[in-house]
Amino acid sequence: MDKLHRNERIGALIKILSDNPNKIFTFGYFTELFNAAKSTISEDIAIVKDTMEKFGFGIVETISGAAGGVKYIPLISKEKAKAFVRDLCTRLVNPDRIIPGGYIYMTDIIYSPEIVNIIGKILASQFVGLDADYVLTVETKGIPISLVTAMNLNIPLVIVRRDSKVTEGPTVSINYITGSSKRIQTMSLSRRAIRENTRSIFIDDFMKAGGTANGIIELMREFRNEVVGIGVLIETLKPDNKLVKNYISLLTLDEVDEHKGVIGIEPSALFV
Amino acid sequence: MDKLHRNERIGALIKILSDNPNKIFTFGYFTELFNAAKSTISEDIAIVKDTMEKFGFGIVETISGAAGGVKYIPLISKEKAKAFVRDLCTRLVNPDRIIPGGYIYMTDIIYSPEIVNIIGKILASQFVGLDADYVLTVETKGIPISLVTAMNLNIPLVIVRRDSKVTEGPTVSINYITGSSKRIQTMSLSRRAIRENTRSIFIDDFMKAGGTANGIIELMREFRNEVVGIGVLIETLKPDNKLVKNYISLLTLDEVDEHKGVIGIEPSALFV
Numbered sequence: 456m457d458k459l460h461r462n463e464r465i466g467a468l469i470k471i472l473s474d475n476p477n478k479i480f481t482f483g484y485f486t487e488l489f490n491a492a493k494s495t496i497s498e499d500i501a502i503v504k505d506t507m508e509k510f511g512f513g514i515v516e517t518i519s520g521a522a523g524g525v526k527y528i529p530l531i532s533k534e535k536a537k538a539f540v541r542d543l544c545t546r547l548v549n550p551d552r553i554i555p556g557g558y559i560y561m562t563d564i565i566y567s568p569e570i571v572n573i574i575g576k577i578l579a580s581q582f583v584g585l586d587a588d589y590v591l592t593v594e595t596k597g598i599p600i601s602l603v604t605a606m607n608l609n610i611p612l613v614i615v616r617r618d619s620k621v622t623e624g625p626t627v628s629i630n631y632i633t634g635s636s637k638r639i640q641t642m643s644l645s646r647r648a649i650r651e652n653t654r655s656i657f658i659d660d661f662m663k664a665g666g667t668a669n670g671i672i673e674l675m676r677e678f679r680n681e682v683v684g685i686g687v688l689i690e691t692l693k694p695d696n697k698l699v700k701n702y703i704s705l706l707t708l709d710e711v712d713e714h715k716g717v718i719g720i721e722p723s724a725l726f727v
Numbered sequence: 728m729d730k731l732h733r734n735e736r737i738g739a740l741i742k743i744l745s746d747n748p749n750k751i752f753t754f755g756y757f758t759e760l761f762n763a764a765k766s767t768i769s770e771d772i773a774i775v776k777d778t779m780e781k782f783g784f785g786i787v788e789t790i791s792g793a794a795g796g797v798k799y800i801p802l803i804s805k806e807k808a809k810a811f812v813r814d815l816c817t818r819l820v821n822p823d824r825i826i827p828g829g830y831i832y833m834t835d836i837i838y839s840p841e842i843v844n845i846i847g848k849i850l851a852s853q854f855v856g857l858d859a860d861y862v863l864t865v866e867t868k869g870i871p872i873s874l875v876t877a878m879n880l881n882i883p884l885v886i887v888r889r890d891s892k893v894t895e896g897p898t899v900s901i902n903y904i905t906g907s908s909k910r911i912q913t914m915s916l917s918r919r920a921i922r923e924n925t926r927s928i929f930i931d932d933f934m935k936a937g938g939t940a941n942g943i944i945e946l947m948r949e950f951r952n953e954v955v956g957i958g959v960l961i962e963t964l965k966p967d968n969k970l971v972k973n974y975i976s977l978l979t980l981d982e983v984d985e986h987k988g989v990i991g992i993e994p995s996a997l998f999v
Binding site: 465554566595603609623 | 885
């Protein structure tokens, strides 16, 4: 490639780093791509670093040593996260969302690319230091936010199934009892999906008593995998003695009053 | 915000446009954000445009008029797409992937954020001109690639369920017969999920005879929604008289020979 202007290098650097969060690029990669000296790239990266921080896009980290290079960690500031969660509440309290039985219609929100993008970034920001190997979820509604969390952490997504599939080879299945309605449920995962002695983060859209999260921890024991973090979009206020500890949620749902048409939902403690 | 250097503005412009594909930003948005004159922003955008094209990141389009502004269309070049599809083949032909029954283990690939990111961009590149309102998929394996396609097109994702859920209100369900194994299957979708008189693109991981795609077209008729595009990651070579026409696929699977340990998979015609 011909010599580039600094503007163009900065632009391309930001695009490449931003498209590949938490991935380490060597300086050599950029000296070759841009046909530029290492000192030039170092100066470029200093500008990229400042720009990312100035606009609250996240952190650019330079790692020294043989395996060194540069990586971009997308972090959402506490303020941006809080404003987003407040805005989400405003959308969710709309009484038109009430579904007979006391449920809230929210698939339009949890499948919306724009919203899912931010939820995934907020969740990834919470778990970025945990050195996890996988993001886990159980089908179906939590998949979009889990995928974006995995994208931002740059680790594989693993989707636990409700029934075992012949197309995925030998599977490990467990039965577990849901925490709230006390029904027996099954979850199952291909033996190949997880390496032993690894760590994972469980992400889901909703947590009531925590039966599913508890089931996931049990299932992961069979894979010698430790669940080191749990994040959900919405938890319910009751029961307050959840089956799992150490989880985070963005929103807390109190109750849905069908007759009065009132949805009681608020930012969770972390985002007030 | 204080006056910024051009470098910083270019960097921030690329980050914002890149994080919001196919979304129109007004010039006013940037003049305010950067505290800069409109002429300055115009010059910045010209540089952004050149940089994006020079590196094959896609197209930056300026739209004139009252509803005008600038948007970024992430396009993957034919050459990059072909190279990626070839590389995917190389990974998939590994005989360790063969699962008893003649299946291929590939969830590690279709859930990998890095790979899904590119598959979604390739699919979006194919459908960007169709002016669709939704990306549709049916649970479960096609969800990650569908979400990334939807993100790149900046339109909502809609996930059709295998069974109807009480939590999503009134649903429309259809029974359909799978094209290959002739089994009766159900698919169902909340009445609220789709507005009438809209267009959609159906994305899935796998197509054999096209029974599922055909079922989706039938289901969408109930919503007065027209399926204007169909894209799958892998289609099978046989049967060649699929139940739907006008679909694209990235890969074509011929056969899996369990005994010889051979997987016959190749780039589809579009990507040879």
